Amino acid sequence: MKPPRVLVIAGSDSSAGAGIQADIKTAQAFGCYAQTAVTAITAQDTRRVRVIHFIPVDIVVAQIQMCLDDIGADAIKIGMLGSAALIDAVARVLPKRIPIVLDPVVASTSGKRFLGKQAIDALKKHLVPRAAVVTPNLPEARILGDLGAAQAVLVKGGHATKATVDDVLTWKGGIETYAFPRIRTRHTHGTGCTLSTAIACGLAKGDSLPLAVGRAREYVQNALETAPGLGKGHGPLGHAV
């Protein structure tokens, strides 16, 4: 049987804990085939992002076209984007019928800011209304503010401090809370990338959104529990679970 296909539009993380490296490992664990359109190359370790090199817009668009024209996709995950120009171009080339999981990557776990105000405005105007679900963490939800144009929003509770991490999914006419025991660990690098790609894998398989989120959340919990403990900062997850 052919595997469900996921297209990932995101940045590269040299430490391989987040970004497309995390996305590919996640898709593999879900039995999905991941293609990638790389938007940026970051030089980073588990402590900090040292430099970001953004890929020219036409090359990002060409990657997306090549992925869609041949192998195709059953779901699309969008992570790091960078500029308003890139956001506009990606929105224009995205097909209408494929479900999109939009991880509004505004900053890294280590605190590096990725999106300026213009880019945030473009994201809200051109991509948020297209997404099957938008997955902000608490700081991102505060920066983005009103996400009323979204079909569904998953606000992630990892940045809160209570004993459970409560992720809340809302959509037109529905709400679901996913509560998991908080794992006290510094090895949280790439949790957002991993969760959003795991949701895209569920949607690619044909799961409903609430089911896809539940399975994805369970995967992230297991990945946190099996983190290999690498690096001196926020280390990677254990993706092979």
Ligand code: PXL
């Ligand atoms: O977790 C956000 C994120 C997304 N994409 C890339 C990253 C990071 C955080 O470091 O490096 C490429």
